[in-house]
Amino acid sequence: MYGIYIHIPFCLRKCPYCDFYSTAITDGLKNEYLDALENQISSFGPVEADTVYFGGGTPSLLDPDDIARIMSLLGNRFMIHDTTEVTMECNPATADRDRFRGFLKAGVNRLSLGCQSFHEKTLKALGRLHSVSESIAAVQDARSAGFKNISVDVMLGIPFEDPRTAEEDATAAASLNAEHISAYLLRICDGTPFADGVPGIPDDDTQAECYRRFCEVLDGCGYRQYEISNFCKPGFESRHNSKYWSCGQWLGFGPGAHMSDSVSRYSFPPDLKLFTDTFLEGPVSAPVSYMTYEGSVDAEEYVITSLRTAQGLDLSVLKDRFGSSLNEGQMSFLRKCSGAGLAVISGPVIRLTREGFLVSNSILSELI
Numbered sequence: 001m002y003g004i005y006i007h008i009p010f011c012l013r014k015c016p017y018c019d020f021y022s023t024a025i026t027d028g029l030k031n032e033y034l035d036a037l038e039n040q041i042s043s044f045g046p047v048e049a050d051t052v053y054f055g056g057g058t059p060s061l062l063d064p065d066d067i068a069r070i071m072s073l074l075g076n077r078f079m080i081h082d083t084t085e086v087t088m089e090c091n092p093a094t095a096d097r098d099r100f101r102g103f104l105k106a107g108v109n110r111l112s113l114g115c116q117s118f119h120e121k122t123l124k125a126l127g128r129l130h131s132v133s134e135s136i137a138a139v140q141d142a143r144s145a146g147f148k149n150i151s152v153d154v155m156l157g158i159p160f161e162d163p164r165t166a167e168e169d170a171t172a173a174a175s176l177n178a179e180h181i182s183a184y185l186l187r188i189c190d191g192t193p194f195a196d197g198v199p200g201i202p203d204d205d206t207q208a209e210c211y212r213r214f215c216e217v218l219d220g221c222g223y224r225q226y227e228i229s230n231f232c233k234p235g236f237e238s239r240h241n242s243k244y245w246s247c248g249q250w251l252g253f254g255p256g257a258h259m260s261d262s263v264s265r266y267s268f269p270p271d272l273k274l275f276t277d278t279f280l281e282g283p284v285s286a287p288v289s290y291m292t293y294e295g296s297v298d299a300e301e302y303v304i305t306s307l308r309t310a311q312g313l314d315l316s317v318l319k320d321r322f323g324s325s326l327n328e329g330q331m332s333f334l335r336k337c338s339g340a341g342l343a344v345i346s347g348p349v350i351r352l353t354r355e356g357f358l359v360s361n362s363i364l365s366e367l368i
């Protein structure tokens, strides 16, 4: 079963840490993008999809009618069911109850709200356009509009964070009764303003303690950690993101979007002009030939992504799917990790513990 990812390449303003592809929105650019998107989608043959994900950029900058148009196109082109998980990323600065009602009516049934922090000073340092009270109001508005599946997304390793503020962020997210909470570590990316230096970033030891405390608060509030950065109430795992972590299949539309048929990966260049030049005239034949080949989906990628999940790496799946296995040196290293409390080996399944998640980059680089 496929997932469908739609990249909405517009933002109100660029956040200084962000390296996702986006540009300023105008009515003209939006309409050209939507027309080109329609033709790109129409270029692909029908597949059955159980997830749709509007990511960006800022998908909530589109109007509900725009989302309805895309959903109708997807429904005509692909096999999409009532049970399909349809997620939309939303910036709290861009939505109110009426717009949420419109998005729900358009077919969105899951929201991913980028709250990032529940501390004003940190939101300012991150260059966010919303306040803490606007984030809280956005979650409440989404709830009263009828959304029953809301992810509150925050960041860790952010300016002015300490273990106490990390606990407060976890408590704030949980007290909003979110079904799902994401907590990604701030990455300092080359080419962004943050690459020139960010005041107030906690040191590595403090970041580790912040992660522990954040997780412990969510443990106490009934959330299950199912991936290194993701937590949910029972049954509310992100089905779409789980496809990425299991090296599954998804189609990706829009400039900068990636896709995978579970054998090979492709992406369309992050360039709105190239995207509209390519697709404005109409659907194209051999649409993958307009994309960049990103390499094959291999055993190494499966090892990396599965060890980031609580389910862990299943060696029998590695063998069956990729004809691959870990060598004695790799198994010996993992046994050492197990002895140090960083991993658990149970039959053919290897899982990292929470302490293992904290040093997963070192473990994975040693392993691979």
Ligand code: SF4
Binding pocket: 010, 011, 012, 013, 014, 015, 018, 019, 020, 022, 056, 057, 058, 091
């Ligand atoms: S709103 Fe999101 S996608 Fe847009 S610049 Fe900020 S972090 Fe990046």
